[in-house]
Amino acid sequence: MDVVTRFAPAPTGRLHVGNIRTAVHNWLWARKHEGRFVLRLDDTDRERSREEFAEGIREDLAWLGLSPDEEYRQSARFARYDAALERLKEAGRVYPAYETAQELELKRKVLLGRGKPPVYDRAGLGLSDADRARLEAEGRRPHWRFRLDHGRPIGWNDLIRGPQHFDPALLSDPVVRREDGSWLYMLPSSVDDIELGITHVLRGEDHVTNTALQVQMFEALGAPPPAFAHEALLVGSEGKLSKRLGSLGVEAMKEAGIEPAALVAKLARIGTSLPVEPVIAPEALIESFDFSTFGRAPARFDLDELAGLSAKIVHLLPYEAVAERLPAGMGEEDWIAIRPNLRTIAEAADWWRILHGHVETRAAEEDRPVIAAAAEAAAGIDWPDEPWRQLVALVKERTGRGGKALFLPLRRALTGRDSGPEMAALLPLIGRAEAIARLTAAL
RNA sequence: GGCCCCAUCGUCUAGCGGUCCAGGACGUCGCCCUUUCACGGCGAAAACACGGGUUCGAGUCCCGUUGGGGUCACCA
Numbered sequence: 001m002d003v004v005t006r007f008a009p010a011p012t013g014r015l016h017v018g019n020i021r022t023a024v025h026n027w028l029w030a031r032k033h034e035g036r037f038v039l040r041l042d043d044t045d046r047e048r049s050r051e052e053f054a055e056g057i058r059e060d061l062a063w064l065g066l067s068p069d070e071e072y073r074q075s076a077r078f079a080r081y082d083a084a085l086e087r088l089k090e091a092g093r094v095y096p097a098y099e100t101a102q103e104l105e106l107k108r109k110v111l112l113g114r115g116k117p118p119v120y121d122r123a124g125l126g127l128s129d130a131d132r133a134r135l136e137a138e139g140r141r142p143h144w145r146f147r148l149d150h151g152r153p154i155g156w157n158d159l160i161r162g163p164q165h166f167d168p169a170l171l172s173d174p175v176v177r178r179e180d181g182s183w184l185y186m187l188p189s190s191v192d193d194i195e196l197g198i199t200h201v202l203r204g205e206d207h208v209t210n211t212a213l214q215v216q217m218f219e220a221l222g223a224p225p226p227a228f229a230h231e232a233l234l235v236g237s238e239g240k241l242s243k244r245l246g247s248l249g250v251e252a253m254k255e256a257g258i259e260p261a262a263l264v265a266k267l268a269r270i271g272t273s274l275p276v277e278p279v280i281a282p283e284a285l286i287e288s289f290d291f292s293t294f295g296r297a298p299a300r301f302d303l304d305e306l307a308g309l310s311a312k313i314v315h316l317l318p319y320e321a322v323a324e325r326l327p328a329g330m331g332e333e334d335w336i337a338i339r340p341n342l343r344t345i346a347e348a349a350d351w352w353r354i355l356h357g358h359v360e361t362r363a364a365e366e367d368r369p370v371i372a373a374a375a376e377a378a379a380g381i382d383w384p385d386e387p388w389r390q391l392v393a394l395v396k397e398r399t400g401r402g403g404k405a406l407f408l409p410l411r412r413a414l415t416g417r418d419s420g421p422e423m424a425a426l427l428p429l430i431g432r433a434e435a436i437a438r439l440t441a442a443l
Numbered sequence: 444g445g446c447c448c449c450a451u452c453g454u455c456u457a458g459c460g461g462u463c464c465a466g467g468a469c470g471u472c473g474c475c476c477u478u479u480c481a482c483g484g485c486g487a488a489a490a491c492a493c494g495g496g497u498u499c500g501a502g503u504c505c506c507g508u509u510g511g512g513g514u515c516a517c518c519a
Binding site: 008010042044045047048099100101104105108111112113114115117118119143145161166167175177178179184185186204206207208210212230232235237269270271272273274275276277293295296297298299302304305308309315341392393396402404405406407408409410411417418419421422423424 | 444445446447448449450454455456457467468469470477478479480481482483511512513514515516517518519
C-alpha cells in the first residue's frame with residue numbers, strides 16, 4: 001500500500017514552528033515510503049481564510065523544500081461533504097439541533113459550575129417532528145450534529161502514543177454543519193482523508209479527541225480509519241507554553257538568518273531520541289525517521305539552539321549551494337575562506353567588504369612597531385607563496401613579538417576586526433597592494 | 444472540574460526488574476590544533492521529582508502527591 005500523508009493547515013495565517021514540524025514529519029514519512037505528500041488547505045472557515053495566507057503557506061513550504069505532490073482545498077469540495085452528510089442522515093448518524101451558540105455556552109457553564117464535564121446534552125436528539133416544526137415556525141434553522149455511538153468504546157493504536165481508548169459518552173456530538181450551511185472542520189476532514197486515500201494522519205496531540213470522534217465518522221462513512229500518529233506539542237524555551245512560538249514563522253527565521261535546512265533538521269528530530277545534527281541534505285532525515293523514536297512529553301523549542309545549528313550548517317554549505325545568495329562577484333575561494341567564521345550567510349557581505357572593499361584602521365600606539373615592520377616586510381616578500389607565513393616570520397624577527405601581541409594588531413590593521421577566519425587564508429585574497437596600503441594607512 | 448498524555452544530566456532523550464556507582468546528542472567547561480579569535484579535533488563535569496508499596500532486588504511494576512502538556516467551540 002502506498003503511503004499518503006497530508007498536511008492540512010487552515011489558511012488563516014502563516015506557518016509557525018509547530019505547524020512546520022508536523023509538515024516536516026508528514027513529508028519525511030511520505031518520502032521514506034516513496035509515497036505522496038498532500039497539501040490540503042482547510043478553508044471551511046470563510047470568515048478567517050484568506051488567499052494571501054494560502055499563497056504564504058505555499059511559499060513557506062517551498063522555502064523549506066517541502067514540496068507537496070498534490071494540493072486540494074476544502075472550499076472546492078463542498079459537494080462531497082453534502083453527499084457525505086446525506087449518507088449520514090440516511091444512516092441516522094446525524095441529527096438537527098436548534099440551540100443558539102449562547103444557549104450552548106450557558107449549558108456548558110452550568111455543567112462546569114457543577115463540576116461536571118461540559119458535554120452536550122443531546123437535546124436535539126430527543127426532539128419530535130412536532131418539536132422541530134414548532135422550532136422552525138419560530139424561525140429557527142437547525143445545525144447538524146454527528147451522533148456518536150455510545151455503545152462501545154472508541155479505540156485505535158496510535159503510532160506514537162500506543163493503544164488509545166475513549167468513552168464516547170464523555171464526548172459531545174460534534175456539530176458538523178452550521179445553520180447557514182457552512183462546514184465545520186470535523187466532517188470535511190474525515191471525508192477528505194477517505195477520498196484522498198490518506199493512509200497516515202500525523203498531527204499534533206491537540207487533535208487526539210478529534211481523532212476519537214473521527215474514528216466513528218470513518219466507520220459511519222463505511223471506510224477504515226487511516227493510521228494515526230499524534231506527536232507531543234512544542235513549548236517555548238521558558239518551559240511553559242509560549243505565545244511567541246505561535247508567531248515564530250518563516251519570516252522570523254529569515255530575519256534571524258536561519259537556514260531552511262537547519263529548521264528542517266531541527267524540527268525533524270526535536271523531541272525524538274535521535275540526535276539533532278547539522279545535515280544539509282534531507283536523505284539522512286528521511287532514512288532515520290521513525291515513530292518509535294518520538295517522546296511523548298512536550299519538547300522545548302529554543303531559537304538560540306536553532307541558530308547554533310544553522311551556523312554549523314553554513315560551515316558545511318558548498319559554494320554552489322549559496323552562490324546566488326552571496327555578494328555579486330564573490331568567488332569560491334572567498335567563500336571557502338570565510339565560511340567557517342560565519343553564523344549566517346548574510347554575514348558574507350561584511351567579509352566581502354573586508355576582503356575587497358575599503359578598510360581603514362588606526363593602529364594603537366603600542367602596536368605601531370608591529371604594523372610598521374609589517375608594512376615594510378610586506379613589500380619584500382614573495383607574495384604568491386604563503387605570504388602570511390612569511391610576513392609573520394619577518395615581523396616576529398624584527399620586533400621580537402609573538403602570539404597574541406603579534407597577531408591581533410596585524411589582524412586589526414588588515415581587516416579592521418578582532419576576530420575572523422584564519423589570516424593565512426584571508427591575506428592572499430586581500431592581495432599584495434591592498435595589504436600594503438592598509439598597513440601603511442594604519443600607521 | 445472531567446477525560447487523555449507525560450515526569451532520567453541545563454535541553455532532547457536511551458533505559459522496557461539484576462548486566463546502570465545510568466548511555467548518547469546539544470549546550471557548558473577544559474585540552475589540542477592554529478606562533479591571536481573563530482572553525483575543527485579530543486576529553487570532562489552534569490540526571491533517575493517526592494512519598495508509599497510489590498519484590499531477594501526498582502530508574503524500570505503498582506498507588507498517591509506534586510509538577511507539566513493537551514482537550515472538553517456553530518476554530519482548525
